[in-house]
Amino acid sequence: MNDRDKIFTALRAAVAKKEKPADLPELPLDDFISRPRRGAGDWADFRRNFEAANGDFLAGGPDLRSLLEREGAKLGYCPEDLRDIISPHLPEGVELRSEFNRDEIDEFAFGITRASHAIAETGTLVLTDQETPDRLGALAPWIHVAVVGEGNLIPSVVQAIQMLPADPNVIWATGPSKTADVEGILIEGVHGPGIEACFVLS
């Protein structure tokens, strides 16, 4: 008997031992939405929750420009389809590349990619493989800017689960990469971005 058969045989025997198997409960999904967090479920709520998770909410082009200036960013990853949107807001002398070169991973100060949605309740950005041509470009640079359409805001986690895109890899990012492994002290930018920013596209 192979391991699969062994496991299924043992499982059937174990499961049969319970006289009254538990029923699958109906889920009152509405109760799984945190009202204080979601609020009206609009962009103001997204912003509040995103900033509470230490995200950088960029209210417009000037905010993007000052973020890049403040961080002294010179080189960034930006897929071709976002170039025209982003270029007008770049400080002088900042270069965009549409290919993320693995050999120069530390050269890239920022990465700009599309988020398919945002979740208001938790201040979360939803990234997919289909809209993030290179996962590394959204992860390796110190700054990640997610560009999300104004119409793509989902009010709650419950709804976001129901709307999970048909994509082999969907990732929800809620603020910058962080750890509290050393003595419980919060440090941001462990492996992923130390600055997670959101740029809303009207």
Place this chain on the structure above:
Amino acid sequence: MASQIIDNYAAELLEDVQQSVRSGSAAGTEKRFKVLFEDFPEADRMRKLAGEVKQHTLDHLDEYLAQAESALEANGAKVHYAWDDKAACGKVEEILQQSSAKTVTKSKSMVSEEVELNDFLAQKGYDLVETDLGEFILQLDGDHPSHVVKPIIHKNRAEIARTFEKHGLGEYNDEPEVITRRARSFMRKKYLAAEATITGANFVSAESGRICIVTNEGNSRFGLAGSRVHIALVGIEKIVPRDIDLSLMLNLLGRSATGQALTVYTEFISGPKAAGAVSGPEEFHVVFVNNRRTEVLESDCREILRCIRCGACMNVCPIYRQASGHAYRSVYPGPLGAVLSPLLAGAEGFPELADLPKASSLCGACNEVCPVDIPIPDLLLRLRDRGKKEHAAKASANTPPMGAWAWVAQSPALWRTSLKSANMLNLLPYEKIPFGPLGRWTKDRTLPPWRGGKFRAWAKNRKKEAK
């Protein structure tokens, strides 16, 4: 009569370790309480529902595992099965060989600790690196996690700084930020060099075949972005029936574990990378591991398999806070470990860990904080019972012999006389009490005065007065 092993461990624990563990776990408990109940005043109802969902899944696990397998395969995943620890390690090695992978990144996985995957692959000559900061430090130290969520809760910054210095990761510097940056720059080279990456899974949806992995550091994401082959090692109990169950579980998991509404990175993986995507694995393997889970499912402690590894029970446990995770002498510490570890040890290993179910005051806090409402105190009692029935020596350590008590309790006259005559104990100082185990108890506690017979006298007089 020997003391309990865990008591001895707690007594010998270095003070700064005990301090780290106590403050770390207390902080976890406070954060959980604040965030969970501020966000969800009805959180207790959610815990009960989540428990029902998981229990239902376990009670039909044969069906859901088969469903998950089909869904995963339809998504392009390769599904494998491992009966025990050896098979799990063997399966991972086989996949690595087939894809000619030699360098491997790995993100935190408790089941990999169970099957001792790291040691196995190191012996076979693979270059495997743990990418979670805490787990990386443990790997450098040849140490093991002492908490399921905060693996290095028992270490302080000075110890970590010395470890980094010893392993050539810069001069001694104990600033947490410096430690983190050094790990960051070391690890990114590894991510890019690795051909394969190994992860665990927090949940698997039988409906869609999505596996869900949460991390705060982004290490699993980086592992998946850097390598060609993804191997997910998954305990068979990780399944939930529907995608929508994930909303309930995720709402509870982050809040219970770290007091976060959501963990920073919540990843839903249903297959190899999308066509046209530059980075991401070309192969996606899921290894379902049994390693005695079917035995646990067959036992009267099956509820423990609901566990989603949030660590809330260890944070709140007075014994864990006092003794730390390594005192449990097994992969899973705290109240979870006190139940699960003796069960996963199998019939031959059970006696060795039969004292763990006694590492509890049965205060019930673990059940109260459990996001899937596992009746841990009940399960501890069942395991104590099993230990006694199987005459495991460790199950009786530090337990007073109850033979004399049983003899007295069987005769009403004897019982009455004993109650009254024991009043003489009040005249004795504690250390003179002629009963060994009581002395150990009174070493740290005050005994109330003995009031033998008082209640009976009161009840008798009350009857008379009523007439």
